Amino acid sequence: MQPFQLGGFDLVHELAFVAPLLTRRPFVVTVHDLTFIRYPERLSAARRLYLRLFTGVSCRRARRVQVNSRSTANDLVSLLNIPREKIDLAIPGVEPRFQPLPQDAIDAFCKAHGLPERFLLFVGTIEPRKNLATLLHAYARLPEADRAACPLILAGGMGWMSAELPALIRALGLESDVRLPGYLPASDLVLWYNAARAFVYPSVFEGWGLPVTEALACGSPVLTSNVSSLPEAAGAAGITLDPLDVPAWSEALRRCIHDDAWCAAQQAIALEQAGRFQWKDTAQAAIKSYEKAMQTLR
Numbered sequence: 001m002q003p004f005q006l007g008g009f010d011l012v013h014e015l016a017f018v019a020p021l022l023t024r025r026p027f028v029v030t031v032h033d034l035t036f037i038r039y040p041e042r043l044s045a046a047r048r049l050y051l052r053l054f055t056g057v058s059c060r061r062a063r064r065v066q067v068n069s070r071s072t073a074n075d076l077v078s079l080l081n082i083p084r085e086k087i088d089l090a091i092p093g094v095e096p097r098f099q100p101l102p103q104d105a106i107d108a109f110c111k112a113h114g115l116p117e118r119f120l121l122f123v124g125t126i127e128p129r130k131n132l133a134t135l136l137h138a139y140a141r142l143p144e145a146d147r148a149a150c151p152l153i154l155a156g157g158m159g160w161m162s163a164e165l166p167a168l169i170r171a172l173g174l175e176s177d178v179r180l181p182g183y184l185p186a187s188d189l190v191l192w193y194n195a196a197r198a199f200v201y202p203s204v205f206e207g208w209g210l211p212v213t214e215a216l217a218c219g220s221p222v223l224t225s226n227v228s229s230l231p232e233a234a235g236a237a238g239i240t241l242d243p244l245d246v247p248a249w250s251e252a253l254r255r256c257i258h259d260d261a262w263c264a265a266q267q268a269i270a271l272e273q274a275g276r277f278q279w280k281d282t283a284q285a286a287i288k289s290y291e292k293a294m295q296t297l298r
Helices: 045-061 070-080 103-111 133-141 144-149 162-171 185-196 209-217 230-234 246-259 259-274 279-295
Strands: 012-014 026-029 064-067 087-089 120-123 151-156 177-184 196-200 222-225 239-241
Touching: 026 045, 045 070, 045 162, 064 070, 070 087, 070 120, 070 230, 087 177, 087 279, 103 177, 103 185, 103 209, 120 185, 120 209, 120 246, 133 151, 133 162, 144 246, 162 177, 162 196, 185 209, 196 209, 209 230, 222 230, 222 246, 230 239, 239 246
Parallel strands: 012 026, 026 064, 064 087, 120 151, 120 196, 151 177, 196 222, 222 239
Antiparallel strands: none
16 A cells, blocks of 8 residues: 555545635535625624635635535525536435434433423524524513423533623523533433433524434424525424524424424434435535546546
8 A cells, every 4th residue: 555645636625615725736615604694793703704705716716516505505606606516415414323212311311410301402502693592582481380391401612702691591580491501522412312302493594404403313303493404404304483483483392392292293203304314425425526526627
């Protein structure tokens, strides 16, 4: 076997939006989303400027552009004028470890972490784009008895402009009903998804909804937004809602808490939807993209 030498390759895959301006190597670039155009106020000024300056240039110089969703492909065409025939779809898969677990394992996990029998779960970076204000206002509309019976757990690391969230929780009088456990170890995520009564993900914009598909793979009922890529991730499973419709979110939360039959029926639908997303298919899509890129070099 010949030892690998720096520069001894024909094609580079730039994995996050931008390629070095001075590179002469042919490359493929992955664009995960166009948040910096769709919702510029939800990113820091420095990151917004960086992505605006270099993403379009990188896409035009690239041999192929890979995206995680049809939503992002449509945005590249309409917002950056990237030819559709240059864009390849490579939808992320779901790791096999995300699956329904035995009830005794779930019960032991809940006991060890002091979790109630029922709770609603959000997992993601705590930042404005995740639209947790709408979720909190919807949750606050529920009767006090419902909130006591089914707390809301907002799990994830604190991101940009996250300091406003605790203040909103206090203003809505939800200190006893909302928990902020912080960042969750990746190894525990499957247990959190399994233990939750439902998974709630009200984000206003996503390049792909990986937490949604992970929760579905665990058989969890899902409530998510009906915008950007999230309907692609959720499919017919769960409920998709206008991300700014507080009464609709409140009613959907109420259903999750009270409708045992609906929650039970969601498991089969959720598992069927999640089964569509396999990493082997993602890899095959990437390989086909590389092959197209190499064909343009010949």
